Amino acid sequence: MNKPFNRKRALALLGLSLGCAFSAQAVKIKIVNADLPGVGFNDTTPVAPVGGNEGTTLGAQRMNVYLNVAKKWAKHLPEGGPDILVNADWPALTCSSTSATLGSAGANSVWRDFPNAPYPGTWYSSALANTLAGADLDEGTEPEINSHFNVNLGQPGCLDGTSFYLGLDGNAPSNTVNFAVVLMHEVGHGLGFQALTSGSSGARISDGVNAYPAQWERWMYDNTAGKTWLDMTDAERKASAVNPRNLVWVGANVTASVPAVLKKGTPELLVKSTENPAIVGTYQVGAASFGPTLATRIKAPIGRVIDQADGKTGLACNPLTGDNAALVAGRIALVDRGTCAFTIKVKNAQDAGAVGVIVADNTAGGPPAGMSGTDATITIPSVRITLDDGAKLKAVLTGDVRMSDNVKGILHVNKDQYAGADAQGRALLYTPNPYQSGSSVSHYDTIAFRNLLMEPAINSDLPVYRVTPPKDLTLPLLQDIGW
Known part of the structure; x- marks a missing residue:
């Protein structure tokens, strides 16, 4: 048996107190409070009961949610396994005014070649390894899971104004994040929903x-x-x-x-061309949150907008006129991301007669993300494609009407694919x-x-x-x- 891999904890495990254990027949999950006095689970700020959570302090309500989640998860795990200790605390995690890391969790250690291991020479997260072995492999000296939650959530500079909902009923208001859902997610990671092998380098864990x-x-x-x-x-x-x-x-x-x-239905862009086989194929897309869905199939030539002085870029941030308006009328408009909101680009293309819009990303990477925004007057579908896919299409679509008519686009939902x-x-x-x-x-x-x-x-x-x-x-x- 080997245990060379230990994840560092954010706070020292001193003066720990154990939460309640659950499920007499299934594996028991115990929450280990690793917070300092007055912090996280020990925060004594008075609060009113909410959504079935009768805790009277902020810290008590936080712990009540975790204990409830531990009970729910324990019901899904095999009977008779050793206890699973979950180390938990509330440090400051990465965040900004518009985004935040809500929490993080993972295995505290990994094991291989233990009794009853399904495969030799293979690493398993500690909670799973213990369960398969039918024994606590480190004899109870370490927690199996480490978990951390963002103590600054909702404060200025950390997803401003968005707090955790601490009810147990699932009825989280729209301006909150349901803490129970976050906990279900993080405990899932700790139980083994975690690749372990490095994705950034491809390297395996060494003993x-x-x-x-x-x-x-x-x-x-x-x-x-x-x-x-x-x-x-x-x-x-x-x-x-x-x-x-x-x-x-x-x-x-x-x-x-x-x-x-x-559910069946994957959004796609299909491109067809008799003169340019290199661009023919299925393109990954990110669908817009505004306008109609792709449930109604749109098939039309693709017309590229070029409205900037460089002669290469089409932002569509202003109403389309002249050749650009003529080129997108009755077609699917290809425009570039940048400078203005997605909704503005799509609405300008719609006003010029476009039947759909493709927004080519301006930063590398993939898959293409969706497009956010709100405009109830938008009545045509729109999608986002990657920078590389946009460059592939733009290499052919140079603003020439004849070439545009030879490049057909189909915006649809592939109902044969989940x-x-x-x-x-x-x-x-x-x-x-x-x-x-x-x-x-x-x-x-x-x-x-x-x-x-x-x-x-x-x-x-x-x-x-x-x-x-x-x-x-x-x-x-x-x-x-x-x-």
């Missing part, structure tokens, strides 16, 4: 002599490379971690559950380019719908405490790795 694969590797399959991470080199795994929407989970439990959880899965029905993992530390690889892709608990960002429509089909795919993945 000081040799490096060994993690259990996740055998279920991570790259459609481009045609192999799993288990069969890749470090360099191949590094490349796979930034291969947008091409890394899938091939575990049997998740794959079998995809049809029950995800939203969040590949064409074979295998769930997509999150692999944005560039790599996002703490998010890449160890989450489901953001294109999933219905929205999933283990996506990298919280969604307001997530049902509280749900980790199983037909509501979610969290537990099936944990079962694939050995739970």
